[in-house]
Amino acid sequence: MRELDASVHDSLREMHGYMRLAREWDLRFEKMFRTGALSKWYSSVGNEATTVAAACAIEAGDSLLTLHRDSGAILRHYLDIHEILPGLVPQTSSGRKSVGGDSRQRFLRLACQMLGRKHGFSAGHERSYHYNLIEEQHGLIHIGMISHLGSMIPVAAGTAFAFQQQGNHQVALNFIGEGATSTGDFHEALNIASVWKLPFILVIENNRWAFSTPTSQQYACQQLADRGQGYGIPGVQVDGNDPEAVFTVMSSAVDRARSGEGPTLIEAMLGRHRGHSEADDSLDLVPADEQDGYSSQDPLDLVEKKLVDRSTLSVSDLAEIRNRCASLVMVLVDEAMSMPQPDPDLPRRIHAD
Amino acid sequence: MRELDASVHDSLREMHGYMRLAREWDLRFEKMFRTGALSKWYSSVGNEATTVAAACAIEAGDSLLTLHRDSGAILRHYLDIHEILPGLVPQTSSGRKSVGGDSRQRFLRLACQMLGRKHGFSAGHERSYHYNLIEEQHGLIHIGMISHLGSMIPVAAGTAFAFQQQGNHQVALNFIGEGATSTGDFHEALNIASVWKLPFILVIENNRWAFSTPTSQQYACQQLADRGQGYGIPGVQVDGNDPEAVFTVMSSAVDRARSGEGPTLIEAMLGRHRGHSEADDSLDLVPADEQDGYSSQDPLDLVEKKLVDRSTLSVSDLAEIRNRCASLVMVLVDEAMSMPQPDPDLPRRIHAD
Amino acid sequence: MPTESSTDQSEILYIDAISDALRDEMRADPSVVLMGQDIADHGGAFKITRGFLDEFGDQRIRNTPIAESGTIGIATGAAMLGTKPVIEMQFADFISCGFNQLVNVAAKMFWRTEHPVPMVIRLPGGGGMGAGAFHSQNIEAWFLHTPGLKVVTPSFSGDAYRLLRAAIRDPNPVLYFEHKFLYRRERSAIDKNTTPDRIEAESNVLRSGTDITVISWGWMTHRTLEAASTLAEEGIEIEVIDLPVLCPLDITTILESVERTSRVAIIHEATSTGGFGAEIAAQICQDAIWTLDAPVLRITYPDSPPPYHKDLEATRIPSAERICSELRQLKQQ
């Protein structure tokens, strides 16, 4: 099992940097939703520890497949934080090299994608996180979601299959919500992946609710990690609010995958901080004390407290980091807002030539 | 947990009677296949202990959903053995009342169904075990298969749902092969059934091969019973060649279901005695010593040995039982062969009125 | 909250007509059970079942896990033994996940076994809301090529109400396509006293005209009506036939109308190739070809998934303007 980077503090600082960036990203879009500049928003607030830490454990050349609450993983996968926010976190910190290419440009296109702009990755044809970004020269492989839950699990396993077939040692990382574990594709993909020993890691972001449906109406096992046994693979539950814990679990899953031993199922326990989407009232169904419990375990609060407790950063350092992240997001989103809308007359082919 | 009937010996004799009848049934059709009178046959040889014993544990009014190797369960569910073979087994033996109605007539129609005759349950429109027989007045609910593996699992759970909805205490019993456990429907149905605590029992007939595919290429868990934990339900592996063991496990599953505690997954370990169908060479792939192992554990041989060892029956009793079963099957199948073919001009409606 | 007290012949929203039909049929028939994601406490993604949990309890209002195939299969088994399930797909698009259960188990059951499967699947479908490729599709044609199903596509509140109740009473699996765009935009009279107990072939001649017969369903009927009034001002008289039921199909009314007008257009929001417009066109060309004075015109979505951006989507969905201009040309041919 790979250990946390020797400079544990610096690694946590790096994870925190991306988590904060992801948080500011989401807060910005939540605000835009509230002011009517955006018609829908699914928030990643509360998922950052899991998604950032998991993405820290993979490398360039590995594939990432995300859903609607995975901005943390996407930002970690796309961006060199040293390039876009120089000096924000120590250069020495990373256990993982950033992929190459122009991070700022990618970030701007991501904002365009969210806003349906022409320069978004799908040129307005697809919504928010429903797109791919594959830059082979930089080892960047990111395949976005379709709406149908569960459907991307086999596809993710398929990228792992391609790696195995090509004899390289890359791995595939895929996120899903606990609701999607009820789909047939969850089962079919994990079973095949295990039989074929595919280098595949499935991370369940268990935020205890699927739209309005609590886990008690979604499954009846003790924990979803228990499903691992039925596939003959490790099933590990982890505190999804603790990036270090997630990183540790992920790292051993990655090692297992790279060494040809097959998939791992990780269940990261998270809080439900927002409604299903910002446009519905589903949060009303979450009892107040349950909500309070989640708020008190906000992963950003926790990581910041830890950084302060360990004297890695001061409260004012944190404020500065927050401000720099928020400003960068603000600038980029504003820039994206001023970019052109897609051209309705531009033809788009249905078949590849 | 319900115990085996007080008169253990008589119960075993009854199970043996149905097992023998099922075996002679299959042998007859296998022979017809070899002589070209039938174009295809999927044999139930080797599955009789599991299917007969499981069907002994349910009652009239319960639903039975079968696949292609479940003649044992079907015969046990349809026929009053005392009526069709008077005196073959003691009257006192049964833990289960037979459903009413004319057993011989049903048996004849079953033969017609196998042969595609007009008087078969589907009047020639559907093959072999792809039909339903529902006689509400007799509490006989049998829903046959479609070819698509796994598809009948949710349907079986749906009959359990109807029972739950109607507040009666009936249960649903469904058989599948171990190959069908890889389908999404296996997962979706068991998960929902568990969340809703449906009175549903799924029996996997694990004969170690799916067509030409060994279990090592089908799943990678230690045993399929391990999947139970992932649904929060009991998963029990049992020696599928031992009718008493199967009956015991089934009985507690039925009790659990009737008392509202939800589904049970039973994995019955069986031998592969025949090819996938009689028309292919898939048995060639089963190593000779593996085949020998299965033959040495033929459930009919085992049960007959037990009956002799226990001095319940003599070798000549067994021969007589065998002869009587074989003759009855012979007579019925011959009768069915002389029945009319379906009328191609008879219209069949696509919608119910 | 849907109008609890909506009286006979009152005007109500399309969405409330659906809600009322469900509620009224559940009150009338205790064997009706609803299943779907988030339909219980939350009242469904569109709030159509709001209040149902309180009134009918959690045995009859079943939140399902996210498992369309399992749900349809369970509904099928239940329907065979005296329960009448009505499934809400959260979006019509998701039925693809339960496709096999529907086309191979439910649809074929009656023909195979003569055992009826009385079940309804409600499918909120269609575009116009900028909801992208997976929340906007019009997929009725897949199921119209699947013997054993019935397919309903109401355009008005009255049909929505009446046909949902009829669908629940019908002993066959019925796909009930409800158009999301109409939920809060269409409001018209409903008659709660006429509740047939079968889905039968039917059509609505909404407007008589002598120049062109136009056939459509769902949202497109409203755009057709809009186009028809514009064209009427120019002296072109459109006969508008709405099809609230696509299977079984009322071809008779269509053929009679075409005989009178000699020109015909079929308008649908579904993609063109293999859409149900092709079937209607083919039947007309088989049975009424000599009455035609012009080629059979289809006005449809192009052959692509629905784009997300509203501007992109707007160019794909037949607009009243596009309908007008294509019909003007048809008139001249």
Add this chain to the structure above:
Amino acid sequence: MPTESSTDQSEILYIDAISDALRDEMRADPSVVLMGQDIADHGGAFKITRGFLDEFGDQRIRNTPIAESGTIGIATGAAMLGTKPVIEMQFADFISCGFNQLVNVAAKMFWRTEHPVPMVIRLPGGGGMGAGAFHSQNIEAWFLHTPGLKVVTPSFSGDAYRLLRAAIRDPNPVLYFEHKFLYRRERSAIDKNTTPDRIEAESNVLRSGTDITVISWGWMTHRTLEAASTLAEEGIEIEVIDLPVLCPLDITTILESVERTSRVAIIHEATSTGGFGAEIAAQICQDAIWTLDAPVLRITYPDSPPPYHKDLEATRIPSAERICSELRQLKQQ
């Protein structure tokens, strides 16, 4: 065992043409991988991949668990990253279990993301063998109404060979419908030297005639040819157009032919309503209606699942006799 040594232009069985195409393309392109149930040691239900495991090894010849959806999804992901999967469905009917993966993930991927998905699904389909409702269906129309797929339906060994290789090279998801009835009944010349690297619209005018254009594919092309020779003896000259590719569709050849013959029939084994015959009929009636001297005729399976009993099945599948008699009538109209 398929003829290992089949030389150029030799006559081979349809089933061997498929086998050879797979083998030759696997030899030519190491990124091609086969997936399917029982395709490894067993060589597949129809033995098409017999010997492949030995030649190509178990990394490239993958027995899959019974999981059509998972398999198609894995193939899709693999195809996006440089692997070229060819899936064998054991029977075409089972693709319904992977329907969502196919229509929503694979089919839409290129349009959504401009990222190609080069993958092939082989679908042994069709009836005539008394194999019942779940091993005999003709389901191409579902996929012809699904933008993003290509659909191939070869009737002859040569097309079977050439188009399978082209399908594997094509950067799109291609559904390759192979007709089981033809496996060992059709034998004709194949040309191994012509291997295009895309599936494009194409048609075969197999016989010229002046009286009626008949369009068909798969097994029905053979019955059409049989009918055409019978009718030729009666002096009725049929122009027979075979469509080895249904999407993209070569409508040009069809329209040109109809222009010459003025009468047209479309024959398919799929059920009638919503079948692809409707689309072809609709296009003819949109673009060539004035050339017609008779209604457009469709000769198809009735709207029901395939019955098991051979006598029952035989009455459903268009026979050469039925085709003859319907075409005779068409000639008279």
